Amino acid sequence: MSDSTPTPTPTSAPTPAPTAEEAPAIDAAVRAELTRLRDSIDNIDAAVVHMLAERFKCTQQVGVLKAEHQLPPADPAREARQIARLRELAESAKLDPAFAEKLLNFIIAEVIRHHETIADGTR
DSSP states (O other): OOOOOOOOOOOOOOOOOOOTTTSOOOOHHHHHHHHHHHHHHHHHHHHHHHHHHHHHHHHHHHHHHHHHTTOOSOOHHHHHHHHHHHHHHHHHTTOOHHHHHHHHHHHHHHHHHHHHHHHHHHO
8 A cells, every 4th residue: 555645746946146257247337336335335334334323322421421310311301202203304305214213212222221220330
């Protein structure tokens, strides 16, 4: 008597992206434009990182000041004003306001975490 259960076939791995040698030839002008745009993106990314570093230097000072004066790490009224302000800025810059709000909420959460750590160190 034979078993009529079908033999499972192995699932195939996803096809890897072609290497530069295997990819279709890209027109030199297109490649140059891609390179120019990607260089701009890289520069903007670097600027964003440096701006965030400067922002966190300021918020660290705020955290120390709050801790020294026993102020709470979070300030919901300020945070709400900042979110509303950033949403308006995003709209005027043609950036999705919901995305801008998510980004600011992420940053605010990290700032509050830093402020809590600073406060715990001063007790």
